[in-house]
Structures are given as C-alpha cells and as structure tokens.
Amino acid sequence: MKKILLPVDGSDNSLRAVQAAIDLARGAAEPPEIHLLNVQLPIISGDVKMFVSEEQIKAYYHDEGIKALAAARAALDAAGVAYVFHIGVGPVAETIAAYAKEKGCNQIIMGARGLGSLTGLLLGSVTTKVAHLVDVPVTLVK
Template identity: 55%
Template structure:
C-alpha cells in the first residue's frame, strides 16, 4: 500500500496539497494510506522554559497544530481514504523527512509558496531543504 506524507501548514498551498492527494487516491488502483503532518516551530526565544513549563509548551504546540490541521482534517475526514494526523515540533524540513522515513512513506507531497528561484536561493525554503534531505520522491503542489 502506498504511503503518502502530506505536509501542511494551513496555507492555501497546503489546502491544494490535500486536494492533490485526494485526486491521487482516485488514480491509484490500490488504496492509499495518507499521513498528514503539521510541523510547529519550536519556541526558542530567551529563557522561556524558565517561566513556561514543557507541559504548557506541549499544549501550545498541540493547539496550534490542531488549528492548522483543521481544513485538511475536515476535507480528508469526508473521504474514504485511510489517513492519520500528526503534529511535529522542530525544524520543518528535517521533521518532515524524519517522519517520512520513520513511517515508511513512499512519497512526500507539499506546497510551495511559489518563490522565484533567486528568492528561494537567498531566503531558502522548507521545500528545497526537504528535496535535498531525502531520497523519497517529493511532489510540490503550487
């Protein structure tokens, strides 16, 4: 069974990722297993952990992840596609690649903000980093 990792961040491009995965599922002869992942950036400013416990931070990551996943969940829950949701915390590209490897995903599908090649080179992007960090096929949805 093909396992697709759909990386979503709550943006319009992420919504298109879900639509693409739904279309992809209709084109496969066998059922897909879809893993939907949202990565929350770790809170790292100052000595925040002196004032806010890990439990409060974990609750914050969970709440932000659930809010970010809401549209994707709503759309996929209406489908007959087997799917799970996960909220990761850490550097986005590394977290996406590690999740895909750990769960045996056969493809990563993610959005791109549509940066020009020069902007992407100067600023960097999660999509570019994912492509460089993994051997798993990556599909960008714009």
C-alpha cells in the same frame, strides 16, 4: 502499499496539496496510507521555560498543530480518505524528512509557496530543503 507524507501548514498551497492527495487516493486501485503532518517551530528562548511549564508548551504545540491541520482533516474526512495525523516540533524541513523516513513513506506531496528562483536561492525554502534531505519523490503543488 503506497505511503504518502502530506505536510500541511494551513496555507492555501498546502490545501491544494491535500486535494492532490485526495485525487490520487480516489484514482488508486489500493488506497494509499496517508500521513498528515504539521510541524511546529520550537519555542527557542530558554527564558520562556522559566514562566511556562513543559506541559503547557506541549499543549501549545498540540493546539496550534490541531488548528493548522483542521482544514486538511476536514477535506480528507469529506472525501472519505483515511489518514493518520501527526504534529511534529522542530526545524520544518528536517522534521518532515525524519517523519518520511520513520513512517516509511515512499512519496511526499506538499504545497509550494511559489518563490522565484533567486528568492528561493537566497532565502532557501522548505520544499528545496526537503527535496535535498529525502530519497523519495517529492510532488510540489502550486
């Protein structure tokens, strides 16, 4: 069975990737197992933990993740495509790669921001990092 990791951040580019996954699922003889993922960046400052409990921080990550996943979930639900959603916390590219491995995904479909090659080289992009970290095909949707 095809297992697809679909990382989304709520951007237009990630929603186009969701549509690509929907199109792929509709055309498949056997529906793929879709893992929808949003990655939240960790709250870095140790000072924050002096004023906010661990439970509040986890609730914050959950709430922000649910917001970022809302449009993607709505599109998948409207298309009748089954999925499981996850909210990860950590460095984005590394967390995506870890989820792909953990869930046994054999493809990643994600939105590309469309940075030029020089800008992408200087700044580094999540998509470039993901492609270097995984050993499965990464489909970029622009």
